[in-house]
Amino acid sequence: MATSIIQGMGLATGFSPANYRIAHPVSCRSLPGLYFLDFCLLLPLELQFAIIILFSKVALCSVHESNFSERRVSSFVIRSDGSLLSALNGGKNRRGELTTNAVGAKQEKEAPSTASSPGHEVLLFEALREGLEEEMDRDPNVCVMGEDVGHYGGSYKVTKGLATKYGDLRVLDTPIAENSFTGMAIGAAMTGLRPIVEGMNMGFLLLAFNQISNNCGMLHYTSGGQFKIPIVIRGPGGVGKQLGAEHSQRLESYFQSIPGIQMVACSTPYNAKGLMKAAIRSDNPVILFEHVLLYNLKERIPDEEYVLNLEEAEIVRKGEHATILTYSRMRYHVMQAAKTLVNKGYDPEVIDIRSLKPFDLHTIGNSVKKTHRVLIVEECMRTGGIGASLTASINENFHDYLDAPIVCLSSQDVPTPYAGVLEEWTVVQPAQIVAAFEQLCR
Amino acid sequence: MIHHCCRSSYFPREHYSVPENNRIPHLLSCNSPTRFTSRRFESIKPDKQLDYVNDNGGPQEYIDIVLSSLRSDTVKLRHAKKLQMFDLRRFMILSAVRETVLNFPGGIVKFTQELKFLSESTERIPCYRVLDDRGQLLSNNCMQIDKNIALKMYKDMVMLQTMDAIFYEAQRQGRISFYVTSIGEEAINIASAAALTIDDFVFPQYREAGVQLWRGFTLQDFADQCFGNTLDNGKGRQMPAHYGSKKHNYITVASTVGTQVLHAVGAAYSLKMEGKDACTITYFGDGGSSTGDFHAALNFAAVMEAPVILFCRNNGWAISTPVTDQFRSDGVVVRGQAYGVRSIRVDGNDALAVFNAVQVARKIAINESKPVLIEALTYRAGHHSTSDDSSKYRPIKDIEWWRLAQDPVARFRKWLEGDDWWDSQAESELREATRKEVLHAIQVAEKIEKPGLHEIFSDVYDVPPSNLSHQENSLREAVKKHQQDYPPDVPF
Numbered sequence: 001m002a003t004s005i006i007q008g009m010g011l012a013t014g015f016s017p018a019n020y021r022i023a024h025p026v027s028c029r030s031l032p033g034l035y036f037l038d039f040c041l042l043l044p045l046e047l048q049f050a051i052i053i054l055f056s057k058v059a060l061c062s063v064h065e066s067n068f069s070e071r072r073v074s075s076f077v078i079r080s081d082g083s084l085l086s087a088l089n090g091g092k093n094r095r096g097e098l099t100t101n102a103v104g105a106k107q108e109k110e111a112p113s114t115a116s117s118p119g120h121e122v123l124l125f126e127a128l129r130e131g132l133e134e135e136m137d138r139d140p141n142v143c144v145m146g147e148d149v150g151h152y153g154g155s156y157k158v159t160k161g162l163a164t165k166y167g168d169l170r171v172l173d174t175p176i177a178e179n180s181f182t183g184m185a186i187g188a189a190m191t192g193l194r195p196i197v198e199g200m201n202m203g204f205l206l207l208a209f210n211q212i213s214n215n216c217g218m219l220h221y222t223s224g225g226q227f228k229i230p231i232v233i234r235g236p237g238g239v240g241k242q243l244g245a246e247h248s249q250r251l252e253s254y255f256q257s258i259p260g261i262q263m264v265a266c267s268t269p270y271n272a273k274g275l276m277k278a279a280i281r282s283d284n285p286v287i288l289f290e291h292v293l294l295y296n297l298k299e300r301i302p303d304e305e306y307v308l309n310l311e312e313a314e315i316v317r318k319g320e321h322a323t324i325l326t327y328s329r330m331r332y333h334v335m336q337a338a339k340t341l342v343n344k345g346y347d348p349e350v351i352d353i354r355s356l357k358p359f360d361l362h363t364i365g366n367s368v369k370k371t372h373r374v375l376i377v378e379e380c381m382r383t384g385g386i387g388a389s390l391t392a393s394i395n396e397n398f399h400d401y402l403d404a405p406i407v408c409l410s411s412q413d414v415p416t417p418y419a420g421v422l423e424e425w426t427v428v429q430p431a432q433i434v435a436a437f438e439q440l441c442r
Numbered sequence: 443m444i445h446h447c448c449r450s451s452y453f454p455r456e457h458y459s460v461p462e463n464n465r466i467p468h469l470l471s472c473n474s475p476t477r478f479t480s481r482r483f484e485s486i487k488p489d490k491q492l493d494y495v496n497d498n499g500g501p502q503e504y505i506d507i508v509l510s511s512l513r514s515d516t517v518k519l520r521h522a523k524k525l526q527m528f529d530l531r532r533f534m535i536l537s538a539v540r541e542t543v544l545n546f547p548g549g550i551v552k553f554t555q556e557l558k559f560l561s562e563s564t565e566r567i568p569c570y571r572v573l574d575d576r577g578q579l580l581s582n583n584c585m586q587i588d589k590n591i592a593l594k595m596y597k598d599m600v601m602l603q604t605m606d607a608i609f610y611e612a613q614r615q616g617r618i619s620f621y622v623t624s625i626g627e628e629a630i631n632i633a634s635a636a637a638l639t640i641d642d643f644v645f646p647q648y649r650e651a652g653v654q655l656w657r658g659f660t661l662q663d664f665a666d667q668c669f670g671n672t673l674d675n676g677k678g679r680q681m682p683a684h685y686g687s688k689k690h691n692y693i694t695v696a697s698t699v700g701t702q703v704l705h706a707v708g709a710a711y712s713l714k715m716e717g718k719d720a721c722t723i724t725y726f727g728d729g730g731s732s733t734g735d736f737h738a739a740l741n742f743a744a745v746m747e748a749p750v751i752l753f754c755r756n757n758g759w760a761i762s763t764p765v766t767d768q769f770r771s772d773g774v775v776v777r778g779q780a781y782g783v784r785s786i787r788v789d790g791n792d793a794l795a796v797f798n799a800v801q802v803a804r805k806i807a808i809n810e811s812k813p814v815l816i817e818a819l820t821y822r823a824g825h826h827s828t829s830d831d832s833s834k835y836r837p838i839k840d841i842e843w844w845r846l847a848q849d850p851v852a853r854f855r856k857w858l859e860g861d862d863w864w865d866s867q868a869e870s871e872l873r874e875a876t877r878k879e880v881l882h883a884i885q886v887a888e889k890i891e892k893p894g895l896h897e898i899f900s901d902v903y904d905v906p907p908s909n910l911s912h913q914e915n916s917l918r919e920a921v922k923k924h925q926q927d928y929p930p931d932v933p934f
Contacts, residue, residue: 175741183703193715222696361909
């Protein structure tokens with residue numbers, strides 16, 4: 001009942017789905033995402049009525065604003081103790097998000113979608129493919145190259161069907177030489193194409209390190225800005241289910257020092273598609289890290305076109321006690337741990353940092369200033385991982401706001417063993433996260 | 443042989459026109475997706491295609507090949523062919539042939555009873571040459587070259603030689619920090635550039651300044667890059683002699699060896715997608731041909747049928763490593779065949795030979811959309827760079843002999859003089875004028891100021907992100923505070 005009232009009101013106010021559509025894609029660095037409001041049906045009735053009342057208040061003031069050329073965001077925070085907070089945020093580029101549940105959210109429903117727009121359900125690899133296909137339709141210069149991406153459709157089916165649709169020149173099957181097809185993509189990018197290089201596994205891109213570091217990252221700079229390299233390098237990485245040491249690598253730690261590249265990590269179908277599109281439209285070389293185990297995540301994503309900001313972090317859950325920074329697969333371990341923590345009475349704030357290079361210190365900083373405690377959960381090795389850089393960065397910039405030393409949970413500095421139990425122990429588990437959080441908040 | 447596999451639409455480039463000013467790939471002007479290779483099988487039916495014992499009798503080409511090899515065979519076979527008794531013919535073929543050939547993945551292979559290894563060394567591939575050592579045309583075929591082009595070639599070769607000598611001296615005097623000469627390879631530089639058009643992308647290694655000279659890069663531009671001043675295209679970010687110019691389609695030199703070969707193949711792929719009347723050319727040395735990138739690039743270029751000219755400057759030395767320690771194959775030209783790439787060996791000190799070879803290679807690359815490998819044999823008459831003294835690892839008399847007796851500039855001049863297109867007075871005037879020009883360019887470039895602090899941080903990305911802006915501010919503050927510790931002539 002509550003939803004129907006809200007739905008009815010949604011159309012009358014400025015919060016209808018049409019206003020969330022981006023007028024036209026703009027290829028500049030900061031591209032705002034879409035704003036969604038989600039109304040939790042599991043809330044007690046009193047809360048639902050409270051929302052309706054609040055909405056009616058807002059509706060009265062904003063009903064005259066039928067033209068949403070400038071995006072305004074309302075973020076409503078429903079806290080676990082039932083009180084309501086609202087902040088009307090006038091910033092053009094800041095994106096707020098409504099917490100889906102008071103309790104730690106379910107794994108699948110990370111990106112809230114508005115009740116009035118149906119959206120469609122996709123798996124993460126399908127979302128990537130959708131993003132890829134939309135960009136290939138939009139710009140004939142976009143092409144894909146990699147091993148088995150053409151007729152085979154890609155090892156994880158991200159490029160399935162594209163070769164038959166666009167021809168095998170635009171979806172190119174290459175011989176097994178990562179350095180080579182990365183180099184080729186760089187050459188093609190310098191002369192006008194926008195290639196997307198798929199590494200069958202991120203670990204194989206170690207063979208492409210020379211091209212990525214020396215040419216991809218540097219040529220725009222050393223040529224004095226004459227030649228740009230709008231390339232996207234993507235592939236699955238991270239620890240899978242017993243794939244062996246060589247196929248369970250975290251390349252983000254090795255690549256993070258390379259100047260001139262950008263790195264992003266996707267974690268949900270929603271942000272996978274948005275980041276894929278943003279990466280393709282960016283004129284900088286972007287490395288998009290996917291995770292082997294997340295390809296079959298299902299989520300409902302909007303039907304409308306949307307592009308996310310490459311440098312923004314995503315606030316998964318707002319909280320007060322401590323900030324948990326994470327990305328990619330660890331996000332799900334963290335949310336599972338958050339469920340346990342909420343039951344125990346804690347209030348974690350969970351941020352999926354998404355942008356691995358550069359870090360979104362704005363979002364992270366605001367969170368640190370609020371909670372004063374930071375826990376970083378990552379899959380990288382302890383030495384020289386993303387967590388290590390993030391720890392240094394936060395310490396440097398927000399030292400005065402910290403009440404406790406930053407705790408960083410990461411994998412041990414060992415090659416990933418094959419045996420299932422051993423492999424599990426090298427990855428940070430929810431129980432460890434709960435223990436570390438409790439320790440941090442003491 | 444093509445008709446069987448091309449059920450889907452394969453549009454060779456000359457069958458439709460691409461708008462001149464658009465870079466729209468021909469994909470958009472045809473209804474079905476581009477198939478760039480004519481031999482691609484439909485992947486949904488892999489087994490049926492490869493098995494010759496299927497209902498429609500197997501691939502036509504297979505039967506043709508087999509028939510042609512059995513043409514001298516039984517009467518019954520000929521009879522069967524005449525009567526077009528397909529089944530009988532097939533039976534005969536299958537039974538006779540089963541023992542002789544097999545359709546392995548990759549194609550039909552004939553069997554042999556001889557246990558014979560291919561020899562690892564063969565007679566050296568001969569080298570194409572047009573002029574002899576004295577500048578005389580070898581064969582009676584007229585050398586078709588426009589007089590203006592020939593004269594421009596000569597003048598640019600002299601310019602390159604002079605520039606090299608003077609810039610090298612400037613480095614020795616401490617005016618620039620580093621330099622790479624092309625002594626002995628002037629013909630390769632200029633003649634190959636002359637055979638190309640400005641639309642062809644050049645992916646150089648670092649000993650190809652002459653290519654850029656031909657295309658219009660001025661002496662002042664060269665000097666600016668070497669001095670790294672504000673007028674440099676590269677904004678002072680690369681070492682001297684690492685030129686690059688977008689408007690001349692000359693991709694900036696990177697210090698990494700062999701990586702440019704892959705870039706050239708990728709760019710050729712991009713040109714092929716656009717259907718442009720242009721190719722790419724990439725240069726590398728004998729040492730560069732040992733890198734992994736070279737082999738993969740050659741392989742890729744062949745598989746993708748990319749219009750790229752792979753030009754190897756086999757000058758005998760990779761810093762101090764002679765070619766005998768670099769490879770044991772007959773130079774680089776034989777590798778072409780190994781990868782399925784057409785190749786040729788030319789005399790790198792003969793400007794006309796290089797010119798002809800590159801001209802024809804360009805036609806092959808563009809019209810047939812195939813890669814071409816050119817190996818130019820020459821000698822690195824100078825040192826590897828200003829950081830090297832080659833007399834340490836090779837006899838001086840060898841260096842002197844190659845530098846004087848095999849000088850490509852002198853040889854070309856003799857041919858020009860033989861045709862009365864040049865004389866000694868023009869020679870001395872040119873040398874004098876060129877020397878003055880180079881010296882002047884250096885003097886001017888020396889005085890121009892260097893790029894400012896902001897150029898450290900710009901162009902890393904398209905727009906500097908927050909962390910870089912932050913770092914730039916820190917640096918500015920540091921320089922402001924301790925001005926005496928930082929170079930005074932760098933603009934703030």
